[in-house]
Amino acid sequence: MKKKHLFNAALLWAFLSLTLWTTGCSDDDGYPDVDGQAPSIEMTLEHIQTANGRTFTLEGTIKDADGISTIQLQCTDLNLNKTIDLIEIYEKPLETYELSYDFKIQPDEIGEQFTVKVTVTDVGGRTVSQDVLVTLDGDFEDPVFVIAPEKGGMVTVLLREGEIPTLNMNISITDDRGLDYLLVNIEGIEGYENLKIDADGEKAFEHSFNITMPNEKKDYPMTLTAVDKTGKSTMIECTVSVTDVQDFEKMYLADVATEAELNSDVFGVPMRIDHVGEFQYQALYYCQKANTEIFFLPQKTSFSPVCYGIDPTDEAMLTDDPALAKPIVLTEANVYYKININILLKTYEMETYSLAEAVDPWPASMKYGLPTMDKWNNNSxxxxxxxxxxxxxxxxxxxxxxxxxxxxxxFYNEPMSLTAGESMNFIIHNYHTDQWWNFVRWCSDTEEEPEIFGYYTGSAFKNSNYTGPTTTQDVWSKPKVTVTGTYQFWFDSHLGRAKLVRVN
Known part of the structure; x- marks a missing residue:
């Protein structure tokens, strides 16, 4: 009996030894233990702040001397269940792995915070996990000036007889998270040198100014800075010019009623008109609706401080005072108007011409949407x-x-969804099945703020009767979208004008 007990004990010891050796090795044959320790995880961020519709990245360094087998990323609420099998990808386990995994939050996500569990398993079956908190409170956008003077532009305060020169200025700012303050600096104007106006954390902030200016011809540098709660800022530098009648470099036709409408587009509103002589401007405008009301503005973003409209004391004349100006009314629909204004004499003249009289830059024989384009331009x-x-x-x-x-x-396109911060990149060109054939082509005057779309002089098809804008420059339009929304593109081939406007 004693010998039998000794024999059974020896068998038991051999079995236990074999079991311990098997447990201490990888489940995958050929991967022996090196240190037998669990993997280590060092995530770059344990709290990620993101937002709806944005992509966040899970990043970190993972190490294991025995060899990393898999990495699992799990969050049920985000429908995230991803396994990264390193042996399958690299055909061997890795001792070090730099995790970098992108995941996009759905635009309609209603949750506010989530926990992503990162679980690492080595070749020995040992695991370690770490939680990463994901919250939808990230701040990625700079504040946006919705209504403000044009960056680099001129704000004109006209010296009017018997009146105190006043800078009337409306400011509207938005931010996706919350605004901290607006900083106003007008050099040389007491009370407006680094004037700080609290925005109280609001996402939308408006402020109106009525600033008395010295009664003398002089220019004053002005800086407007919007700062949000996280310290992100947007700055506008421009010049306030106190002067008498000025021969403005640019003039615009506004066919909208509010400053919000003036500033809700990506580009094209108000419409740039032609500077045809000293103090003289000419507008060619297609009137779609009878009794359309228009004004003329030397600044793009506001009806103040200068607005040309009908003088209520003499309706045959213009006034430049926005407090007095009445709209010019275009009574006929579906015609082109030619309007000449002289801001020195305060006069205006109007006439119309028909759609049939309007000329496009391509040959009259080419009919849009019909097989009228010589495919290879060789009379084949x-x-x-x-x-x-x-x-x-x-x-x-x-x-x-x-x-x-x-x-x-x-012409117009189907409405398109655009995201704040997105920069576009386009020209207007004919469709062709075989790459670059510049049969008709339009390029803008500037990249970021296109105003005039000139017919490219290198276009193959030309109409000698066309008198609209042309260009020799191959400029691609790259305007930046400031507000997320749905927009529609409109283009007038006779006028060489386009606009990209919000669709309700």
């Missing part, structure tokens, strides 16, 4: 549909415009 007789639209790459990617049912010179 092979024709294709003549269309054009926006492209960000090449003519095969052109999304062709629709032509207005009433005005054949007016």
């Amino acid at each position: 007789g092979e024709m294709m549909d003549f269309t054009f639209g926006l492209t960000s790459d090449n003519p095969t990617g052109v999304v062709s415009f629709k032509q207005d049912a009433t005005n054949p010179h007016l």
Whole structure:
């Protein structure tokens, strides 16, 4: 009996030894233990602040001397369940791995915070986990001036007889998280040198100024700075010019009623008109609706401090005072108006011309949407549909415009969703199946703030009767979207004017 007990004990010891050796090794054959320790995780951030519709990144350094087998990322509330199998990817375990995994929060996510569990397993089956807190309170956007003087522009205060020169200025600012303050600095104007105005954490902030200026011709540098609660800021530098009648470099036609409408577009509102002589401007404008009301402005973003409209004391004349100016009323629909104004004499003249009289820059034989375009421009007789639209790459990617049912010179596209902070990149070009054929092409005057779309002189198809704007510069428009929303593009091929405006 004694020998039998000794034999059984020896068998038991051999079995336990084998079991311990198997447990201390990897479940995967060929991966022996090095230190037998669990993996280590060092996440770059344990709290990630993001926002709806944005992508966040789980980053960190993972180490294990025995070899990392898998990394699992889990968050049920975000429908995140990702396993990164390093042996499958690299055909071997890794001792060090730099985790970098992107995940996009859905735009309609209603939750406010989430926990992502990061679990690492090594070849020995040992695991370690770490939680990462994800909250939707990130601040990624700088404050936006919705209504403010144009950056780098001129704010004109006109010296009027018998009146105290006053800078009337409306400021509207938004921020996705909350505004801290507005800082106003007008050099040389007492009370407005580094004037700080609290915004109290509001996401939308408005303030109106009525600033008395010295009664003398002089320019004053002005800086407006909006600062949000996280310290992000946006600055506008411009000049306040106190002067008498000024021959403005630019003038605009406004066919909207409010300053909010003046500033709700990406570009094109108000519409730039032509400076045809000293103190003289000419507007060519398509009137879609009878009794459309318009004003003329030397500044893009506000009806103040200068606004040209009908003088109520003499309706044959203009006034530049926004407090007095009445709108010029365009009574006829579906015609083009030619309006000449002289801001020195305060006079204006108007006449109309028909849609049939309006000339496009391509040959009259080419009809939009019909097979009237010589495909290879070699008189081979092979024709294709003549269309054009926006492209960000090449003519095969052109999304062709629709032509207005009433005005054949007016074109538009389907509404598009644009995101704040997004920079566009496009020209207007004909559609073609075979890359670059510059049959018709329009380029803008500037990249970031396009105002005039000139017909590219290198275009193959030309109408000698066309007198609209042209350009030799191959400028691609790159305007920046300031407010997320749905927008529609409108283009007038006769006028060479386009606008990208909000759709309600």
